Amino acid sequence: MKGIILMDNVIFALDIGTRSVVGVVAENIDNILKVSRIESIFHSQRAMIDGQIEDIDEVSRVVSNVKNQLESNLGIKLDKVSIAAAGRSLKTERIILERDSDIRKPINVDFKNAIEIEALQLAQDIFSKTSNKDDLFYCVGYSVLSYSLDGKSISNIVGHRGNKISIEIIAAFLPHTVIEGLYSCMDNNNLEVVNLTLEPIAAMDLIIPSELRLLNLVLIDIGAGTSDIAISKGGSIVGYDMATIAGDEITECIMKNYIVDFNSAENIKTLLSKDSGNLEITNILGIPQTLKKEEVLETIKTSVYDLCVEIASKITKLNKEPPAAVFLAGGGSKIPFIKEFLSELLNIPQSRIAISNKSSIKNVDLSILDNFGPEFITPVGIAYSVILNKNYDFFSVSVNGTKVRLYSIRQMKVMDAILMSGFDSKKLIGFSGKSLRFNLNGSERYYSGEFSTPAQIYVNSSVANIETTIKPGDCIDVIPAIDGTSPVVRISDIASNSIEGFVYFNGIKVDFGTKYYVNKVDVRDDYIIGNSDSIEIVKIETIKDLVQIYEIDKSFYNFFANGKMADLDYKLCNGYTIDLIKKEEEEPAEEKANVDVEIKSNEEIDLIDEVKTICEEDLYIEVSINDKKVKLPNKDEPYIFADMLNYTDIDPTNPKGNIVILHNGKDASYTNLIYSNDIIIIKWDSDLN
Incomplete structure (x- = not known):
């Protein structure tokens, strides 16, 4: 080891892949990432499957070896690290949410943010229902794809007014098992995680910077276990996906065809991308073989096509149309036939499909490296994410x-x-x-x-x-x-209170006060008013109100209260007698209370009978019981047939045969409701003979 050199601007990044762990040490020099060294060590066993850690101890051992080699070669101490989660683990949910808005107020930033949160929460709820109930997922970000107001697309809803807002978002999720596995490997090597990103985002940030994302571009990172896909359009990343097949499927095809172990098959696959002629191998039986490159290429052709079909189907489903261009990254992108098959399946020229290399990368100094291939795009992208201040x-x-x-x-x-x-x-x-x-x-x-x-x-x-x-x-x-x-409004809130009581109006007892009608139905003053109700408030407080209710022509009469002449505005008092006399007739004696008016003419008799009839209609209902007219006092609840027994001489405790009960000529029950003018028969059958 060369001695420890502490540099505040050192960036250490690890790409923990299915086949290998790649470590990158770089420096941040004026926002340019200068790569100092890259170390790559293959897993000696299948400790990773499809980009996910299976054996934490084994992966921790390989991480330790990579870290130690970098420290030894550069003479520095590495204690902070940037890492990435595999695209295999990334899940997305795309949803549209509609919400009513108050047209009386302009939409503010708080409302905009609240509806974004609600949409994201809805996406998480939908995702949770469709995902494995045993897995806990973290929401790791979202993008707003569009807004609309009252059915019309709008880029910024703040300040506008409308009745209905619609928002479309795409949300991304990671399972906690993936995160915890990565953190455990770092803890085992005394490394503090200062930056966590996603593998497809790291590659996207390096190859397709934000200024290019107005174009419809696709990045495909083909690793050993998975093929990660990211799509840009309209200035943002609009979709992520992952194909569950990648370079390992080609390796396994070679294993089956030539009976070799996994590492030998990997070596054969690597040599296919080089200008080699014949390939010398030894199979698991110990038999040496000489393989022609053309023969091996023909052997893997079907597997490569299947891989491209899977990738193309994912892109087509997300993008809905052929992209403008495709960038390939990852070691698997060097597999023969990839470009030509994707060109055919995506319906774009091969010239618009590029394998990423040094020339594809901006703001990164790779001059110290002799060999840089697409397999290093993701690890360098993880380091570059620190330059972009994406300290996740x-x-x-x-x-x-x-x-x-x-x-x-x-x-x-x-x-x-x-x-x-x-x-x-x-x-x-x-x-x-x-x-x-x-x-x-x-x-x-x-x-x-x-x-x-x-x-x-x-x-x-x-x-x-x-x-x-x-x-x-x-x-x-x-x-x-x-x-x-x-608003909760009762009738009592909009009607003033009035004194209640009764008077004798031409000998008939009449209640006075206030009456309330809702949609023509009598109600109490504590009735809660509903939308579109029709309220009528009728006050009976003066003689004038009585005259109006009973439609009496006031020009023909004088009015008296307890024997004293009163005008129409006279306020009614409880228990008073109110009389009306034709103007040409004599006035009643003073203090004539609670007695009928003296009748002095046939016309006056007719008038008083008319007033009595009008008043009685409110006070009584008339029925026929056993052929006799009976007036029943009005009450809030309707009478029932059983009440009519009180108006007969029938004694149910002393039967005189079978009782016959008829209601308007039909057999009745004791619960029948009784109304005015009903005909009621209650007799013993012996009385009918």
């Missing part, structure tokens, strides 16, 4: 007292913590109360609903919002939003 890692915060672990795929904010905590995002922005419209005595009344009160958010006891950035150890408290209340 996991850290913990608390939300309402619950510890939450976050994957910092970007600068993390309160909204990220709220999402991972399981807090219901609908409680961040409440709903405004519903308005109330109704008709009161022919005039329209309107009461508006209250606006909602947004959620209150605090970070370390300081006022914050969902856009506030957070750091490890922060304590976040969220007080849910309060929905705006809908």
